Amino acid sequence: MSERVDLKEFIGGFVVEAEDLLATANACLLEIDTAISDGKSKPKAVRDLFRTLHTIKGLAGMVGVEPIMELAHALETLLRTADRAGGALQRGAVEVSLQAVRAIGERVRLVAEGRPVPAAPARLIEQINATDASSQTIEAPPEIGGEWDARLSASERQQVFLDVQRGVPAWTLVFVPSEDRAARGITIATVRTGLAAIGEIIKVAPRTQLDASGKQAGIKFEILLLSTAPAARLAEVIDADPATVVPIAVPVATAAASAEPVPELEPEREADISRIGRATVRVELDRLDELQDQLAAMIVSRFRLERELAAQHARGVDVRKLREVTDLQARQLRDLRRAILRVRMVRVAEVLEPLALLVRSVARTSHKEVRLELDVRDAELDKAVADRLLPALIHLVRNAVDHAIEPPDLRVAGGKPRVGTVRIACTELASKQLELMISDDGRGIDRDAVARRSHREILDNQQLLEVLATPGFSTRDAVTQTSGRGVGMDIVKRVAVQELGGELALDTQIGVGTTFTLKVPLTIAIVEVFSFECERQSFVVPVAAIEEIFELGDDRIEPPARPTAEANAKRVALVHRRGHALPLISLGARLAIDKGTVAKNALVIRHNGELIAFAIDRMLGRQEVVVRPVDDPLVRARGIAGATDLGDGRPTLVLDLMELGDLGERVGA
Amino acid sequence: MKRLLIVDDSKLMRDMVAACLRPLGAVTFEFAGTGLEAIERLALAGFDLVVLDLNMPDVGGIEVIEFVRAQDRLKTLPILIVTTRGDDASRARVLDAGASGFLAKPFAPEQILDEVRKLLPA
Amino acid sequence: MSLHVTFRVGNATYAVPAAQVLHLESYDTATHVPGAPAYVAGLVQVRGRLVPVVDLRVRFGLPAIEHSLDRRVVVVQNGTRVAGLLVDSAREVVQIDEAAYQKPPDIIEEQASGFVNGVATAAKRLFLLVDVPRIIGEELSHGE
Numbered sequence: 047m048s049e050r051v052d053l054k055e056f057i058g059g060f061v062v063e064a065e066d067l068l069a070t071a072n073a074c075l076l077e078i079d080t081a082i083s084d085g086k087s088k089p090k091a092v093r094d095l096f097r098t099l100h101t102i103k104g105l106a107g108m109v110g111v112e113p114i115m116e117l118a119h120a121l122e123t124l125l126r127t128a129d130r131a132g133g134a135l136q137r138g139a140v141e142v143s144l145q146a147v148r149a150i151g152e153r154v155r156l157v158a159e160g161r162p163v164p165a166a167p168a169r170l171i172e173q174i175n176a177t178d179a180s181s182q183t184i185e186a187p188p189e190i191g192g193e194w195d196a197r198l199s200a201s202e203r204q205q206v207f208l209d210v211q212r213g214v215p216a217w218t219l220v221f222v223p224s225e226d227r228a229a230r231g232i233t234i235a236t237v238r239t240g241l242a243a244i245g246e247i248i249k250v251a252p253r254t255q256l257d258a259s260g261k262q263a264g265i266k267f268e269i270l271l272l273s274t275a276p277a278a279r280l281a282e283v284i285d286a287d288p289a290t291v292v293p294i295a296v297p298v299a300t301a302a303a304s305a306e307p308v309p310e311l312e313p314e315r316e317a318d319i320s321r322i323g324r325a326t327v328r329v330e331l332d333r334l335d336e337l338q339d340q341l342a343a344m345i346v347s348r349f350r351l352e353r354e355l356a357a358q359h360a361r362g363v364d365v366r367k368l369r370e371v372t373d374l375q376a377r378q379l380r381d382l383r384r385a386i387l388r389v390r391m392v393r394v395a396e397v398l399e400p401l402a403l404l405v406r407s408v409a410r411t412s413h414k415e416v417r418l419e420l421d422v423r424d425a426e427l428d429k430a431v432a433d434r435l436l437p438a439l440i441h442l443v444r445n446a447v448d449h450a451i452e453p454p455d456l457r458v459a460g461g462k463p464r465v466g467t468v469r470i471a472c473t474e475l476a477s478k479q480l481e482l483m484i485s486d487d488g489r490g491i492d493r494d495a496v497a498r499r500s501h502r503e504i505l506d507n508q509q510l511l512e513v514l515a516t517p518g519f520s521t522r523d524a525v526t527q528t529s530g531r532g533v534g535m536d537i538v539k540r541v542a543v544q545e546l547g548g549e550l551a552l553d554t555q556i557g558v559g560t561t562f563t564l565k566v567p568l569t570i571a572i573v574e575v576f577s578f579e580c581e582r583q584s585f586v587v588p589v590a591a592i593e594e595i596f597e598l599g600d601d602r603i604e605p606p607a608r609p610t611a612e613a614n615a616k617r618v619a620l621v622h623r624r625g626h627a628l629p630l631i632s633l634g635a636r637l638a639i640d641k642g643t644v645a646k647n648a649l650v651i652r653h654n655g656e657l658i659a660f661a662i663d664r665m666l667g668r669q670e671v672v673v674r675p676v677d678d679p680l681v682r683a684r685g686i687a688g689a690t691d692l693g694d695g696r697p698t699l700v701l702d703l704m705e706l707g708d709l710g711e712r713v714g715a
Numbered sequence: 716m717k718r719l720l721i722v723d724d725s726k727l728m729r730d731m732v733a734a735c736l737r738p739l740g741a742v743t744f745e746f747a748g749t750g751l752e753a754i755e756r757l758a759l760a761g762f763d764l765v766v767l768d769l770n771m772p773d774v775g776g777i778e779v780i781e782f783v784r785a786q787d788r789l790k791t792l793p794i795l796i797v798t799t800r801g802d803d804a805s806r807a808r809v810l811d812a813g814a815s816g817f818l819a820k821p822f823a824p825e826q827i828l829d830e831v832r833k834l835l836p837a
Numbered sequence: 838m839s840l841h842v843t844f845r846v847g848n849a850t851y852a853v854p855a856a857q858v859l860h861l862e863s864y865d866t867a868t869h870v871p872g873a874p875a876y877v878a879g880l881v882q883v884r885g886r887l888v889p890v891v892d893l894r895v896r897f898g899l900p901a902i903e904h905s906l907d908r909r910v911v912v913v914q915n916g917t918r919v920a921g922l923l924v925d926s927a928r929e930v931v932q933i934d935e936a937a938y939q940k941p942p943d944i945i946e947e948q949a950s951g952f953v954n955g956v957a958t959a960a961k962r963l964f965l966l967v968d969v970p971r972i973i974g975e976e977l978s979h980g981e
Contacts, residue, residue, distance in 0.1 A: 050824070051734050051735050051737075051738075051824035052824075053731055053734075053735075053823075053824060056727060056730065056731050056734075059726075059727045059730060059731075060727055062727075063725060063726065063727045097770065097772060100770050100799065101724065101725055101770065103799055104725070104728070104768075104770065104799045104820050104821075105725055105727055105728065107799065107820050107821035108727075108728065108731060108820060108821045108822075110821070160856035160857070160914075223755045223758060223759060224759070225759055228759060233752070233755060234751045234752055234754075234755045235748075235749070235751075235752050238751070250751055250774065251774075252751065252754045252774065252778075252782045254782075254785055254786060262786060262787050262788075264758060265754065265755075265758045265782075265786070267751065267755075583868075583869060637871035637872075638871055638872070639869070639871055674887055676870075676880065676887060676889075678889045678918060678919075678920065679918075679974060680873060680874070680877050680889040680891065680920060680973060680974055681870045681873050681877060681879075681880055681889040682873075683870055683871060683872025683873055684872055685871070685872065686870060686871070686872065689868070689880055689887050691882060695882060696866070696868055696881070696882065697868040697879075697880040697881065697882050697887055698868065699868060699870065699880075
């Protein structure tokens with residue numbers, strides 16, 4: 047193989063970064079759009095948007111996706127003009143930008159799927175080029191005073207002005223980088239993050255430091271910051287003497303507009319576009335898995351330590367002090383595991399963020415007025431569950447806006463408010479499930495129309511849901527622009543019910559609205575399990591499913607009272623335990639694995655009201671694990687509920703003993 | 716061992732550039748995501764060459780070049796600019812500001828490898 | 838012309854479009870899944886994802902061989918499904934011209950013929966183009 051570098055290998059990295067950039071672009075556009083409704087402008091968002099498109103253009107060029115380059119270039123040109131002219135965009139420009147970003151997004155997705163990417167739509171490019179951004183200037187803001195004027199762009203001065211008018215003080219801070227500071231973790235990057243969290247950084251300028259004789263002596267950074275934080279706090283962030291931190295005076299125009307009272311500390315506001323300064327870290331799920339692997343390895347080491355301690359103890363060594371330490375370690379590892387598992391949890395509010403933009407754009411395209419209401423409070427969900435759920439939620443919301451909500455005039459004529467509402471509410475149920483209700487106050491689903499279309503009789507909402515969830519079903523003959531392709535109702539049902547083991551219900555009333563209720567397990571991924579060995583293979587089973595575990599050998603095992611050939615073939619015997627006789631099934635036989643090992647333990651479960659026991663080799667332990675569904679048709683088998691990783695990097699199967707207890711055919715027979 | 720500083724706000728670009736330059740052999744790579752971080756690194760340590768993207772948040776590439784060249788000890792540091800603006804005017808501006816080399820995006824791996832080889836001291 | 842990942846199973850060399858290949862992984866063991874078809878070696882974990890592995894030797898009706906360090910799992914994507922193909926070795930990536938695909942001649946190993954879409958020559962070698970959906974049992978996912 048030649049050493050030649052092929053940048054096309056970076057396509058995967060391109061998709062990841064492009065999606066991140068597009069999310070940023072959309073957030074910028076949302077912020078700008080909202081500001082327009084409030085009669086304000088957002089020069090920083092425009093600048094960030096411009097830079098984001100510029101970056102997308104560069105990356106697309108490197109990995110060779112021309113259509114995306116073209117779209118990004120057109121949009122970037124529009125935005126550069128707007129940024130130079132003071133950083134304001136009008137609705138028309140926002141609209142065309144949203145379309146361009148969407149067109150880029152579609153193409154990125156196609157790249158991700160390895161499918162060919164269509165050329166940039168000529169009409170859209172024309173539209174973008176025709177949008178006049180230069181006429182959107184606002185009055186040139188007055189001078190700031192001092193050295194900064196020469197170094198600030200029009201939009202930056204505008205930003206300073208807007209903040210100063212609201213009563214936010216302006217500061218010039220000086221940060222001097224040094225090896226000592228770098229060793230203590232204080233660099234321009236951390237200073238910037240720290241300041242961005244307590245104020246708005248307008249500009250950072252590098253300056254050469256001169257010593258007494260005028261010779262060069264290193265560099266420093268001068269920072270123009272707007273912040274209501276106290277001087278002492280600012281000094282702390284830049285590692286400087288508080289006495290040197292003094293606000294600068296900025297002439298404020300005597301504006302009729304009243305300055306709103308500013309809260310004591312300026313926290314991050316709205317959608318913080320800048321990628322510097324977020325209090326969160328984007329973690330790839332793979333890396334969390336790695337973390338969990340490491341943790342599992344630590345747990346294995348600890349067991350070995352335990353065994354060694356036991357051996358020493360057996361030789362008469364006093365291991366009490368050591369025991370205390372390993373016990374402490376066990377507790378710490380348990381806490382660490384719990385903490386790592388919590389990292390997988392994401393806030394439902396965050397998961398649903400993209401829906402606001404979706405509603406806005408679908409509403410606009412279908413000429414409706416719709417608002418999205420979210421009532422999710424602090425609910426959290428496992429990321430794996432959230433990832434599967436989001437496409438389903440997107441489909442339901444899109445459907446609601448596109449099909450359910452009526453055009454404004456129709457709504458008003460029918461006595462409804464002009465603006466339709468799509469509401470997502472979620473509640474945590476006692477059964478460790480999350481209940482999500484997606485409701486709209488639209489026209490409701492016409493049961494009769496659906497019945498006609500499907501040639502089926504529909505007697506209740508349950509049946510209605512079943513029909514709607516039939517693959518390929520659609521209530522419209524024509525596939526509309528925004529719905530009808532991609533995820534269908536059938537997939538929503540499959541995700542909720544099959545993949546996540548939850549429930550889906552429908553409630554609808556003609557003329558009033560529709561509500562979809564989704565119940566998904568909160569902690570489906572995190573289960574406490576017993577691990578054990580059977581025929582030399584490790585398995586796990588949820589602790590909740592086990593009634594009792596006991597050792598075989600002490601108890602009397604005998605063939606059933608009326609032995610039949612069938613019973614013998616299935617190796618069902620009876621074991622006497624505490625005065626009762628339980629059916630004893632060889633798990634190895636039930637799984638059709640036979641390595642000739644000897645069963646030493648039994649797991650008791652409650653099967654259809656009765657207690658039955660499974661004979662296994664030996665118990666390994668008890669732990670909390672992340673269970674992942676095993677749903678590919680190749681490996682779908684009775685009795686397999688999922689797979690997990692016990693720390694050796696290999697999948698360990700999670701068994702459903704209830705299913706295996708069905709005295710029907712043997713698995714694999 | 717030559718020390719190279721790769722400056723670009725896109726992690727993808729940084730990785731790609733490093734991949735393109737690996738064939739150089741005895742080199743170590745360090746990375747910076749913003750012009751200011753680049754300035755800080757260059758001020759605090761010694762590098763043999765900088766690959767610098769022009770389009771960056773807050774401090775643009777031109778300003779970085781001008782500032783770096785204003786430091787006596789960095790006057791001869793090889794600076795290779797990478798940018799999507801490949802027109803002659805941009806090239807002239809960049810070289811005027813003090814850059815040692817100029818490469819337009821998108822570029823092929825061999826192109827950047829060539830440019831860096833030309834600029835690295837023997 | 839597009840890139841194809843090529844691999845050997847038995848005496849023949851097969852190819853699959855690189856666009857369908859997610860990873861190439863070395864192979865040690867797979868977790869046996871009781872109840873799965875005989876040609877399913879089991880489950881492996883690749884980059885945090887659970888991947889079912891089809892043993893192509895079994896699928897193509899070839900006798901088993903001793904474990905070798907050369908064995909690889911070619912992780913492919915077909916629609917929303919991700920599956921692994923266990924092969925004897927997988928080393929090269931080759932440019933193959935789709936226009937040059939031909940129907941497989943009768944001499945192709947009987948068992949494998951059900952799973953081969955066509956043949957192509959590239960760089961003076963013969964490559965059998967595998968029908969990934971058939972190999973991973975696409976018919977299984979419908980009709981349950």
